[in-house]
Amino acid sequence: MKRVSGENQIIITDVRDLDLEQTLDCGQSFRWEKQPDGSFSGVAFGKSVNVSLDGTDLVIKNAEEADFRLWHDYFDLGLDYGKIREDISKLHPVLAEAALYAPGIRILRQEPYEALCTFIISQNNNIKRIKGIVARLCESFGDELEEGVYTFPTAERLAKLTPDDLAPLRAGFRNRYIIDSAKKVASGEVDLELCKTADYEAARAELMKITGVGVKVADCTLLFGMHRVEAFPVDVWMKRAMEKLFPDMTANDFGEYAGIAQQYIFHYSRMHPELFSE
DNA sequence: ACCCAGGAAATTC
DNA sequence: GAATTTCATGGG
Numbered sequence: 001m002k003r004v005s006g007e008n009q010i011i012i013t014d015v016r017d018l019d020l021e022q023t024l025d026c027g028q029s030f031r032w033e034k035q036p037d038g039s040f041s042g043v044a045f046g047k048s049v050n051v052s053l054d055g056t057d058l059v060i061k062n063a064e065e066a067d068f069r070l071w072h073d074y075f076d077l078g079l080d081y082g083k084i085r086e087d088i089s090k091l092h093p094v095l096a097e098a099a100l101y102a103p104g105i106r107i108l109r110q111e112p113y114e115a116l117c118t119f120i121i122s123q124n125n126n127i128k129r130i131k132g133i134v135a136r137l138c139e140s141f142g143d144e145l146e147e148g149v150y151t152f153p154t155a156e157r158l159a160k161l162t163p164d165d166l167a168p169l170r171a172g173f174r175n176r177y178i179i180d181s182a183k184k185v186a187s188g189e190v191d192l193e194l195c196k197t198a199d200y201e202a203a204r205a206e207l208m209k210i211t212g213v214g215v216k217v218a219d220c221t222l223l224f225g226m227h228r229v230e231a232f233p234v235d236v237w238m239k240r241a242m243e244k245l246f247p248d249m250t251a252n253d254f255g256e257y258a259g260i261a262q263q264y265i266f267h268y269s270r271m272h273p274e275l276f277s278e
Numbered sequence: 279a280c281c282c283a284g285g286a287a288a289t290t291c
Numbered sequence: 292g293a294a295t296t297t298c299a300t301g302g303g
Contacts, residue, residue, distance in 0.1 A: 027284060028284095123285040124286080124299090125283055125285085125301095128301090132301095170299080173297090174298090174299080212287080213285095236282090236284070281302105282301105282302090283302095288298090289294105289296070290294085291295085
């Protein structure tokens with residue numbers, strides 16, 4: 001893998017096991033928008049970029065060479081998903097099928113607070129509306145990078161607000177959860193860095209100190225914001241999938257890469273709702 | 279009108 | 292303690 005830069009863009013070559021649609025629009029991140037030309041535009045780490053895949057070249061426009069490692073890591077290109085898929089496919093034939101169905105899913109290494117906040121918003125909600133609320137959150141309290149392009153607000157910024165200040169987001173009962181998370185993260189009462197290294201149960205307990213964070217939101221935060229790929233979030237889709245497709249397995253049976261298996265199963269299930277209605 | 283959505287808190291039994 | 296209800300909002 002090498003870098004090619006210049007003209008205000010980075011190209012990461014020899015990229016395998018990545019499909020932008022599968023990775024950026026599978027419900028792990030809510031900040032990427034597909035463009036008419038098939039590329040995706042979004043903001044991460046306070047930087048606005050456009051990404052596209054040309055064969056095995058990942059083209060990142062509006063990026064500078066110094067951020068090569070940043071984007072390389074964001075797309076988790078240091079992990080061999082082909083090998084992982086091969087290994088976990090041995091666990092169950094349906095998992096093998098699900099992995100084959102969307103082999104271009106990768107677990108993004110998102111910023112911890114963004115993952116926490118967006119998955120607080122996700123509860124008892126649907127992906128389309130989550131994206132709308134997140135967009136209004138950024139427009140209202142993020143920094144404008146370009147015309148109509150905003151950063152994700154920091155916990156420190158949101159900690160100065162009250163739940164009523166979030167009314168324009170139309171996030172309903174989740175407003176007070178967002179504020180509680182911001183206050184506890186900004187004050188250090190909840191240590192997101194600790195969650196990257198603490199043992200799993202301790203990390204989960206740390207996040208669950210926040211009102212509005214239960215087991216599922218904590219697991220999503222750990223998986224998508226701390227790259228704890230052993231996390232296995234169970235939402236309504238995963239509950240159905242476990243009951244119908246993996247009745248003989250529990251979360252623990254999926255191993256150290258359970259979170260990656262979970263993404264294959266989640267996506268496969270959402271794309272095949274008929275599996276659960278017949 | 280009713281039900282559901284990448285759940286969790288509040289209330290009741 | 293375990294089971295049920297409620298919590299805002301929007302789409303089907």
